[in-house]
Amino acid sequence: MTIELLSAADEVVVTEQLQRRPRGVVGVAYRCPSGHPGVVATLPRLPDGTPFPTTFYLTCPRAVSACSTLEASGVMTDLTDRLGTDPVLAAHYAQAHRAYLSARAEIAAGTTGEVTEVAAVSAGGMPNRVKCLHALLGHALAAGPGVNPIGDLTLQLIRERWPFPCTDA
Template sequence: MVIEPMTTADEAVVTEQLQRRPRGVVGVAYRCPAGHPGVVATLPRLADGTPFPTTFYLTCPRAVAACSTLEASGLMTELSERLAAEPELAVAYAQAHRAYLTAREAIAADTVGPVPEIAEVSAGGMPARVKCLHALLGHALAAGPGVNPIGDLTLALIRDRWPFPCRAGG
């Protein structure tokens, strides 16, 4: 996984996407085909000392809206039920949890050091349930295909239903 340094131009785009200045950003973890930041990597401890477990923060407004729509449809419950019923999916999701923690630990080692308060907490409900499609999609986009099965499924559903990734604009 490659995390690119965030430029001044990237920060301006992310600020517009979020409608606020981003906090604790290490760099850009995913860009859409148009080159805009879509996921930023964040520090596991913010400047004010707050632990922050969401390492891969989804910023693309289209992806955020699409995830919100999927969440409102009840998809998270359905996916959590699939985890209970499909052992292979559960194993792959547990591996995604470990991959997430490994990526965050690498960021911490290079920046803020260990953050014991969130040592076994990843994001999105991993490894036992599906809680936040935004976080899972952010991880899938940052890590690439095959790392987070629920994030990959979310991406497939978004591509089928929404114009994502964007082709122009942020």
């Protein structure tokens, strides 16, 4: 996984996307085809000392909106139920949890060091349930296809319903 340094121009875009200044960002973990930041990688401990488990923070407004709409439709319950009946999906999701923790540890090693308060906590409900599609999609986009199966399914559902990722400049 490649994390690009956050440029001044990227920070302006992310600030606009979030409607606030980003906190604890180490870089851009995913860009949409038009080059906009879509996922930022964040420190496991924010500058004010707060532990922050969401390593891959989804910033793309289209993706955020689509995830919110999917969450409101009840898809998280359906996906959690699938984890209970599909042992292959559950095993891949547990593997995604470990990959997330590994990526966070790599970031932490070069910055804040281990943050014990979130050491075993990944994101999005991993490894046992589906809690936040935003976090799971952020991880899937940052890590690439095949790493987070629920994030990949979220992306598939989004692409079936909405224009994503953006292609405008």
